[in-house]
Amino acid sequence: MHNGTNRRAPEIKQDSASIKGAFADFMGAFEAFRETNDRRLGELERRASGDVVTDEKLARIDTAMDEHKRVLDELVLKRARPSLGRGGAESMETLEHKGAFESYLRHGDEGRLRQLEAKAFSYGSDPDGGYLVPDELDAEIGKRLADISPIRSLATVRQVSGAVLKKPFAVSGMAVGWVGETEARPQTDAPKLAEMQFPTMELYAMPAATASLLDDAAVDLDGWMTAEVEAAFAEQEGAAFVNGDGVKKPKGFLNYPTVDNADWAWGKLGTIATGAAGAFAGADPSDTLIEAIYALKAGHRRNASFVMNRKTQGVIRAFKDADGHYLWQPPASADGQASLMGFPVVEAEDMPDIAEDADAIAFGDFKRGYLVVDRAGVRVLRDPYSAKPYVLFYTTKRVGGGVQNFEAIKLIRFSA
Template sequence: MIPVVETKSTSDDVASAFEDFARAFEAFKDANDTRLGEIETRLTGDVVTDEKLVRIDAALDDAKRRLDRMTLERSRPPLGGGADASRDPVQAEHKSAFHTYVRSGEASGLKRLEEKALSAGSGPDGGYLVPDTVEREVLRRLSGISPIRAISSSRVISGGQYKRAFSTSGPATGWVGEAAARPQTTGPTLSEMSFPAMELYAMPAATQTLLDDAVVDIDRWIAEEVEAAFAEQESAAFIKGDGVNKPKGFLAYDTIEDEIWEWGRLGTVQAGGASFPASNPSDVLLELIYALKAGYRQNASFVMNRKTQSAIRKFKDDNGQYLWTPPASLGQPATLMGFPVVEAEDMPDIAANACAIAFGDFKRGYLVVDRAGMRVLRDPYSAKPYVLFYTTKRVGGGVQDFAAIKLMKFAA
């Protein structure tokens, strides 16, 4: 009889969701062990067992997504900024003026505040700045649901781009005796990296009835409406963006085989074929792990999509232990060979010439740049009877340390 893995779709209990996920993984292991036993006995797997494994694998993915969503929702603090507003009269005045603008379109309060602050921002220039509490909440939510942002380093800038210098070659050094001459050495070679901030927008819509309802938390509504749109666009750009009017993703950089790696390119480890090798597939994962220097490896993570993770779940070591293990507790990621696994759906599937798996210390390897200030422009005319809120933020990104990220590339 085929075991059925059920998840409680109506329950909001995170602990219950975690138990469902753990049971789903145990069922997955049992079904996969049965499949492997059939292959050893008959040289092929039973069709019924294969179908059961696919069903359980899908249920495991669903349980993981539900657990992630519930954990994220539970961690969100309320947006009612009473404490912050009481400590900062200017912020309280800005928030009150912003709410008046959103609900009724009256912008005189915001104009006065931005003129007082010598801000160039006005309606014709692209909208009005949202309160700081809303901007912080949007960025915090994006960190929770945008996979690459969550593991990368970030900087908030006030200008249009962030620049930093890096050394392509260090100064010459050497050992000398106590009284020996100290010949002049060559200095370091410096170059400059630039991370421009590009404009990202979302346009949530609301009825005037919703805006007139005093019970509705406008701050929370805006944060919830734009987070999904921003996160979806950011996630794709941080992985495969071409850098034209968007951040440059790490897969858009030139690659080179790791044995001849050079600065400015990402090193690749070859998988040996268009898929994992049939025997000892974990060997290529070990090669990817140890292609990274020890200083980066201690804080490294795997990045892959759901289909790739599904294939790797079946792998075992020489002792029969699964290489992929589920989260040990609530809020923790799954691990692969002891390293966290980040699921990013914009990563390519396992295929010929695809870099389907990334491994590295993304805190040191990838930089996300946020331009301070998120703007909202109210538009009650374009889609009557709905009121549109053209919401923009500026964000950039790119690789800042090419030695910190390695890719697994599948051959043609």
């Protein structure tokens, strides 16, 4: 254990130095952005139009900021990856399952794994459906998905053993009333309930390995499997949680019916228009952001976040308040989040770009507003035949999702 720690120390030190350098580069780009944008605004005040050279420089700096932030995010994510099964005591059953699973991955030996899972009455013991991965690997995939799938990291996540989660919701709130100490308690009106269903759909990935990789005892197969699967799962999940149509995939929050927020009703998401088609309003563009913030009830507003893609965030970076302060602020630390008017900004590249009638910005309490449903267990089926000389690992999990509280999320629509 002592030797392993010594080997790991230089790695951690190097990662920390890289993150520190990347964060410094990002903050330097932000300072250059502010200086150049202030110069551009000064030029606009002195004459009707800005200088083309200054505008081009601002666009280049904005792009550089996005690139520095991307590199920084990747470095922070890499450092956050824990080593699987390295800490704490493990039961004999856990160690036995891990050993049997690794033997299955490397050599296709399914005898021990089948016996263990049959003994545990596991529904994953059917070789045609694959075998359940060890608990550590399952938990690691789930954790990393939360790190790199932005909506999952914001939403409520529930794990179920069945195919569908059914959830009642009191649309009109709980019925209550005031009474005196000795007075009779009259029956209250029955609350209006809505039953919401969140089915889980199958999500799969199929990483391939060479025989030499599987034969190399020094290769950490748990780590390799996690790295191969998590990015593929997170990419598909992230797109579905935003834009999914609910057919063989989760239903994204942008795929629900919408209505002007003044006419909001249950079952629809309220929208706030910018006042200009495909753009923010020419005068006081930040007023739309303020309107979206106060469109939420106070209870939802406390834990709310802005969700948008990098391109939209680039437009908002230039906004100032009446005192000349920038509304968008960079993260205070390397693993922190940028903020807009005091609320976190979450980057979701599956959000649409600013365009006419596009709902390019969402604002809300996604913990209350959106629900992610995971069916317990990740399965792996080894296939050495379909793509010789490679061995395929058909890896599946079941996941669902949808809006669970329609008043907790608002959308900013770029329309007149």
